[in-house]
Amino acid sequence: MTDKRIYQNSTELMNLHGKPFYMNDFVDACLYGRLNLFLQGDTGSGKTQLAKDAMNYFGDKSMFILGRNDMDTRELFQQINLEKLRTGSSSQELKELTDKVNYNFFVVDELPNCVPAVRAQLFNLFDGFIEINGKPYAIGNGYSTGIATGNVGQKFTESNNDLGRALKDRMHVTLDTDYFSPNSHDTLEILSNSTNPRVEFSESADNDLEKILKANKEVSDSEIPFEKIIIANYLIHGLDYCEGGKSKRKMKEAWPNEITNHAQGSDESLVLPVSVRAGKSILRLSQAFDYLAREKGISKEEIEKEQFNSMMQAFKFVGAYSGILNELAVRENYNNDKYSAIDAVIQSTQNQFNEKSETLLTGLHMIQDKKISKKVLDLFDGRWGFMKDTLEGLVNAKNKTNENKIK
Numbered sequence: 001m002t003d004k005r006i007y008q009n010s011t012e013l014m015n016l017h018g019k020p021f022y023m024n025d026f027v028d029a030c031l032y033g034r035l036n037l038f039l040q041g042d043t044g045s046g047k048t049q050l051a052k053d054a055m056n057y058f059g060d061k062s063m064f065i066l067g068r069n070d071m072d073t074r075e076l077f078q079q080i081n082l083e084k085l086r087t088g089s090s091s092q093e094l095k096e097l098t099d100k101v102n103y104n105f106f107v108v109d110e111l112p113n114c115v116p117a118v119r120a121q122l123f124n125l126f127d128g129f130i131e132i133n134g135k136p137y138a139i140g141n142g143y144s145t146g147i148a149t150g151n152v153g154q155k156f157t158e159s160n161n162d163l164g165r166a167l168k169d170r171m172h173v174t175l176d177t178d179y180f181s182p183n184s185h186d187t188l189e190i191l192s193n194s195t196n197p198r199v200e201f202s203e204s205a206d207n208d209l210e211k212i213l214k215a216n217k218e219v220s221d222s223e224i225p226f227e228k229i230i231i232a233n234y235l236i237h238g239l240d241y242c243e244g245g246k247s248k249r250k251m252k253e254a255w256p257n258e259i260t261n262h263a264q265g266s267d268e269s270l271v272l273p274v275s276v277r278a279g280k281s282i283l284r285l286s287q288a289f290d291y292l293a294r295e296k297g298i299s300k301e302e303i304e305k306e307q308f309n310s311m312m313q314a315f316k317f318v319g320a321y322s323g324i325l326n327e328l329a330v331r332e333n334y335n336n337d338k339y340s341a342i343d344a345v346i347q348s349t350q351n352q353f354n355e356k357s358e359t360l361l362t363g364l365h366m367i368q369d370k371k372i373s374k375k376v377l378d379l380f381d382g383r384w385g386f387m388k389d390t391l392e393g394l395v396n397a398k399n400k401t402n403e404n405k406i407k
Contacts, residue, residue, distance in 0.1 A: 007046055010185065011182060026175060030285070034144075036145055038171035040174060043151060046177060052064070074132050097132075097137065103139065104143050105144070112150035125146065169277050173285060174318075229390075235278075237386035238383050238384065241268075248273060271342075290310055312346045362379065
């Protein structure tokens with residue numbers, strides 16, 4: 001991406017395919033994947049600057065919105081038609097859409113300051129459309145995404161309310177900027193370059209919108225590897241399993257109090273399964289990570305070797321603040337560090353896949369043979385019981401594809 005960004009941070013968020021990924025890389029991956037990003041952090045941590053830097057990729061096709069309790073997102077996209085006003089048209093006919101409906105990128109600053117009713121209005125905006133008089137209008141001509149910022153959970157702020165899981169699900173990825181704050185070398189350079197304490201506007205970048213649209217198309221159209229599909233299904237269904245065949249989803253508020261397996265290394269009382277929407281976000285973010293890795297010069301072969309790590313890093317940043325963690329367990333066992341808690345889930349997931357690697361390979365061979373084998377399906381039980389339907393579905397899909405080719 002054009003390097004005209006003001007935000008500086010060389011703290012490593014992760015290492016993937018042998019390359020470090022930084023905060024600006026992470027924002028780029030979200031833009032490539034068309035994933036909404038929520039930046040959470042203390043006042044003055046740079047999250048608004050980071051978001052405004054991203055606006056410049058989109059030139060005049062971006063919008064900055066300050067979160068207010070009196071805002072109405074629909075009014076941002078409408079204007080009064082003066083000609084119809086003179087002819088005495090109805091109130092509904094007076095308003096028409098402005099060209100802002102074609103904007104591709106939105107920043108909502110201090111989102112948690114909004115009351116729940118206003119936050120609910122933002123559901124549609126982050127889902128890529130607006131609703132006016134009962135009619136939906138798509139935003140951005142096929143590409144729209146956004147960044148929101150806030151100080152959720154911080155003391156002595158007006159933003160100590162919770163976002164609510166529905167909106168968190170729509171903010172596909174959450175990043176805690178306090179956890180990955182700039183190091184002393186960064187701050188030395190920042191202070192040396194400017195003593196302006198205000199958020200600064202950098203120059204508009206050239207042609208970055210076209211680059212983002214091209215990257216998004218490639219990420220969206222790229223074939224998802226078999227291993228990634230299995231990992232996503234495990235996070236949706238495998239993490240739902242409790243000892244004795246109980247479902248965490250069906251337990252509802254009884255989870256985690258009724259869980260008896262609190263052994264070290266067990267994730268049954270630590271984490272809920274991810275939603276299908278979150279599963280899609282994890283897959284898309286992982287694909288965007290891989291695309292960015294190719295930009296950094298990593299070979300296709302090296303990327304294919306680290307599909308599990310790519311998915312787990314995506315899970316970490318989609319899942320940590322999505323509401324799936326047992327908050328009490330995080331406070332008592334992980335010093336209230338959600339990323340450390342998710343790392344523990346990742347480790348237990350790694351152990352599960354290591355133990356099941358040979359069985360999964362057998363399942364892959366069954367798919368390649370395009371024949372359903374009860375003997376193979378019976379190898380998957382307990383937490384891995386979901387694989388029976390998964391494998392059957394993949395075999396049937398392959399056979400159907402072949403039938404269509406013959407026709």
